[in-house]
Amino acid sequence: MIEELLQRISQGRCFTTHSLAQEFRVSNELMEAMLNDLVRAGHLKVLNHCEDKECKGCQMAASCKPQAKMWMLVEK
Numbered sequence: 001m002i003e004e005l006l007q008r009i010s011q012g013r014c015f016t017t018h019s020l021a022q023e024f025r026v027s028n029e030l031m032e033a034m035l036n037d038l039v040r041a042g043h044l045k046v047l048n049h050c051e052d053k054e055c056k057g058c059q060m061a062a063s064c065k066p067q068a069k070m071w072m073l074v075e076k
Helices: 002-009 017-024 028-040
Strands: 044-047 070-073
Touching: 002 017, 002 028, 002 070, 017 028, 028 044, 028 070
Parallel strands: none
Antiparallel strands: 044 070
16 A cells, blocks of 8 residues: 555645545544555655745645645655
């Protein structure tokens, strides 16, 4: 399931923890734990929020919520 989750995130779209949990048919808590495990393993990086000046060039600016936690795939 972790490989499928990484593959899904690598598609470059914006997902919420809730939407990923529903898609993978797990609880929100389990999805959060899996994402955190991927961060600890070095596959993902947490972006808690962006500076306003950074949003102008960001592909996700239209769908971003400043209070949202976002994960970014890390090149390995």
